[in-house]
Amino acid sequence: MSIGRRHLVAAGAAVIGSATAAHAQQRIAITFMHYQTGTSGKILRALLDAFQAENPDVEVRDVFRQSEQITAELQAAIAARRPVDVSQVIGKNIIFHLNNLPAVQINADPAADAWLARYLPTFLDIGRVGTRIYAIPHSYGTPLVYINRDLFRQAGLDPERSPRTWDDVVEAAKQIVQRTGKGGVAQLHAANKDYGTMLMVTNAGATYLARDGMRALFDSPEGIAALQLWQDLAVRHRVMPIANDQQWTAAFQAGQLGMYITSSAALRSFVAAAEGRFELGVANYPRFGERPRRTPNSGAAVMVFAPEGPRRAASLRLLEFLSRREIANRWSRETGYMPLSVDPLADPEMARYAREFPLVQPSIAQMAETVDTDRWPAFGAIEAQTEIANMIDALWAGKGTAADLAPRTVARVNEILARANAGR
Amino acid sequence: MRSSWGQGRDPEPYLYLAPMLALLAVFTYWPLVHTAYLSVVRWNMAPGAAMPFVGLTNFASVTSGSLFAAASYNTVIYLAASIPLKVLLPIPIAVFVWSLGGRGAAYRTILFLPTLISFVVVSVVVLWLLNPMGGHVPALLAMAGVAMGNPLADAERAIWLVIGLSSWKVLGFHVLIYVAGLSAIPRDLVEAMRIDGAGDWRILRSLIWPLLGPTTLFVLISTILFTLQQCFTPIDILTQGGPSNGTTNLFYMVYQLAMRSFDIGGGAAGTVMLFALLLLLVAAKFALLDSRVAYER
Numbered sequence: 001m002s003i004g005r006r007h008l009v010a011a012g013a014a015v016i017g018s019a020t021a022a023h024a025q026q027r028i029a030i031t032f033m034h035y036q037t038g039t040s041g042k043i044l045r046a047l048l049d050a051f052q053a054e055n056p057d058v059e060v061r062d063v064f065r066q067s068e069q070i071t072a073e074l075q076a077a078i079a080a081r082r083p084v085d086v087s088q089v090i091g092k093n094i095i096f097h098l099n100n101l102p103a104v105q106i107n108a109d110p111a112a113d114a115w116l117a118r119y120l121p122t123f124l125d126i127g128r129v130g131t132r133i134y135a136i137p138h139s140y141g142t143p144l145v146y147i148n149r150d151l152f153r154q155a156g157l158d159p160e161r162s163p164r165t166w167d168d169v170v171e172a173a174k175q176i177v178q179r180t181g182k183g184g185v186a187q188l189h190a191a192n193k194d195y196g197t198m199l200m201v202t203n204a205g206a207t208y209l210a211r212d213g214m215r216a217l218f219d220s221p222e223g224i225a226a227l228q229l230w231q232d233l234a235v236r237h238r239v240m241p242i243a244n245d246q247q248w249t250a251a252f253q254a255g256q257l258g259m260y261i262t263s264s265a266a267l268r269s270f271v272a273a274a275e276g277r278f279e280l281g282v283a284n285y286p287r288f289g290e291r292p293r294r295t296p297n298s299g300a301a302v303m304v305f306a307p308e309g310p311r312r313a314a315s316l317r318l319l320e321f322l323s324r325r326e327i328a329n330r331w332s333r334e335t336g337y338m339p340l341s342v343d344p345l346a347d348p349e350m351a352r353y354a355r356e357f358p359l360v361q362p363s364i365a366q367m368a369e370t371v372d373t374d375r376w377p378a379f380g381a382i383e384a385q386t387e388i389a390n391m392i393d394a395l396w397a398g399k400g401t402a403a404d405l406a407p408r409t410v411a412r413v414n415e416i417l418a419r420a421n422a423g424r
Numbered sequence: 425m426r427s428s429w430g431q432g433r434d435p436e437p438y439l440y441l442a443p444m445l446a447l448l449a450v451f452t453y454w455p456l457v458h459t460a461y462l463s464v465v466r467w468n469m470a471p472g473a474a475m476p477f478v479g480l481t482n483f484a485s486v487t488s489g490s491l492f493a494a495a496s497y498n499t500v501i502y503l504a505a506s507i508p509l510k511v512l513l514p515i516p517i518a519v520f521v522w523s524l525g526g527r528g529a530a531y532r533t534i535l536f537l538p539t540l541i542s543f544v545v546v547s548v549v550v551l552w553l554l555n556p557m558g559g560h561v562p563a564l565l566a567m568a569g570v571a572m573g574n575p576l577a578d579a580e581r582a583i584w585l586v587i588g589l590s591s592w593k594v595l596g597f598h599v600l601i602y603v604a605g606l607s608a609i610p611r612d613l614v615e616a617m618r619i620d621g622a623g624d625w626r627i628l629r630s631l632i633w634p635l636l637g638p639t640t641l642f643v644l645i646s647t648i649l650f651t652l653q654q655c656f657t658p659i660d661i662l663t664q665g666g667p668s669n670g671t672t673n674l675f676y677m678v679y680q681l682a683m684r685s686f687d688i689g690g691g692a693a694g695t696v697m698l699f700a701l702l703l704l705l706v707a708a709k710f711a712l713l714d715s716r717v718a719y720e721r
Contacts, residue, residue, distance in 0.1 A: 069683075072684070075686060076469065079469045096686065100686070183557045242556070243577060246551050254558050257557055380685070383490075383685075386491055390669060393667035396577070397579070412490070419485065
């Protein structure tokens with residue numbers, strides 16, 4: 001190659017390089033912290049890639065953190081001034097984030113209300129302060145009854161008739177235990193220490209926490225009745241083997257448990273575990289007598305912490321993208337999380353999916369019966385939740401009835417919350 | 425001839441020590457001082473948040489709860505149970521391995537293996553093994569007519585499971601330390617005692633035990649200091665401190681306060697109290713035992 005040609009090539013490369021550098025400078029990089037791993041993590045990345053393809057000026061860097069640690073990681077990152085523009089946040093911790101971190105009002109521009117209206121209105125309540133919205137729903141789960149239909153058959157039960165109320169659940173569980181020797185039923189307990197308790201008493205018509213999160217109220221007659229039922233499952237009817245969430249999950253997947261009540265987010269893993277082992281069924285969360293079903297959702301919302309300027313604008317564009325019905329539905333279809341949009345079946349793709357994969361239908365049906373998750377205050381929550389977990393342990397160990405233990409626990413929880421939040 | 429420095433001291437040793445002293449200052453003593461400071465302010469790590477001085481309020485707040493009472497009680501159990509299991513039990517095993525000489529390598533490897541296995545993996549396997557629905561241990565015991573229930577759901581038994589697991593995990597490591605200590609004992613002395621008619625017990629009591637004193641003291645102090653940390657992973661994975669606060673301890677409580685509820689002041693107050701407790705225990709051990717230990721010079 002002659003010197004002249006070599007210079008020409010070098011000059012060309014320099015021009016291309018500087019153009020690429022200029023383009024890179026123009027791209028806005030935002031960071032999205034999340035706890036999605038495995039398949040869900042890949043699907044999230046695919047959605048972020050789709051957003052990038054539509055918005056070539058934005059690069060979304062996703063940062064994975066364990067779900068148990070994400071609140072601490074987010075807190076530490078922001079304290080250390082590391083950039084976190086968008087993050088998943090556990091629903092019950094939203095008050096903490098609102099009070100302590102620079103959370104961005106998503107509908108500061110009233111135009112955002114138009115795309116926020118794509119979500120089921122109750123799903124926005126968790127991040128709503130008056131008319132201001134600080135969080136959008138994202139990885140929501142709703143509690144469902146997962147059924148081992150083979151064990152139903154072995155127990156002489158009709159697998160086509162799923163239990164509708166808690167009374168039905170108890171009867172079916174008794175029959176499973178008596179005729180198969182396997183576990184009858186279990187409901188997730190300690191996820192976030194108290195979600196199972198919140199679910200049980202709320203569905204029975206009780207109020208779990210006051211709206212401001214500062215007082216427990218579940219010692220009402222409805223709350224005590226629900227807690228007594230939970231004790232009866234373990235102590236009186238002996239249909240619920242006392243264990244923890246991991247052990248129940250493993251037992252259900254191994255075909256050792258007739259019914260397991262846990263989040264819709266477990267659907268994909270249960271389908272995979274049941275493959276070739278047993279026939280899986282899914283039913284709605286049992287009603288408490290004839291009371292209307294009320295199921296608080298579990299899971300995470302998404303909040304924005306980006307500083308004012310291009311990063312915040314890009315972050316809000318990402319949230320708008322995630323809110324689109326076809327995107328939210330794709331997220332739900334491929335992960336098992338709850339659909340989030342108003343009328344998700346209006347999307348032909350989702351309607352086809354629901355027809356071909358009927359196990360998802362209870363989750364869609366339960367959307368309208370979902371109520372806002374109770375939110376704990378910023379201080380004293382761990383100790384208060386530990387008191388509640390201890391109450392459940394004591395109930396299962398038969399150390400008192402719900403009428404004995406619930407009022408005492410409520411009094412202790414309220415004393416803890418009052419003490420921890422005094423003068424804050 | 426080197427010039428004098430200060431009051432006639434040679435600066436050279438201090439220069440050699442400087443990097444280590446700097447690291448200790450930055451990574452040990454400064455965090456210690458800063459933790460003491462955090463224990464008397466109210467802070468939740470929020471950037472720009474005020475840190476008002478609250479005196480001993482954090483200490484009062486932490487100690488007034490039932491969680492602290494349970495954590496303190498369990499801490500005493502963890503520490504007390506660890507001494508026979510982690511300090512004394514490895515001694516006869518180490519003596520056995522040492523007595524085998526070169527043939528003891530296989531035993532050393534088998535005993536040391538648990539130290540290398542991730543505690544997370546061990547904890548998850550234990551969850552499976554003890555699962556009351558289809559777990560291998562309950563199933564095997566059921567065949568023998570024993571109903572074991574679920575020890576992880578039993579407030580009385582769960583702590584002993586955690587203690588047993590953490591002891592099993594460090595047993596091999598402590599055996600290895602004792603074997604190293606035993607290797608310094610001349611075998612001629614053992615032979616001489618045997619010729620004089622001493623039995624195994626007499627050799628252990630009158631020769632091995634006194635000469636193993638510095639090693640035992642080291643294992644004892646490190647056990648006191650690290651037992652609560654060693655129990656952290658099985659607690660977090662198996663029980664999260666339950667059932668009914670049955671397995672929590674001060675170390676786990678501090679983690680919950682600081683990293684779950686972001687009560688940094690409360691977490692720091694708990695850390696200061698834990699530090700004081702461990703310092704007191706170590707100081708007491710030194711005061712009681714160090715004078716009885718013979719060090720070679």
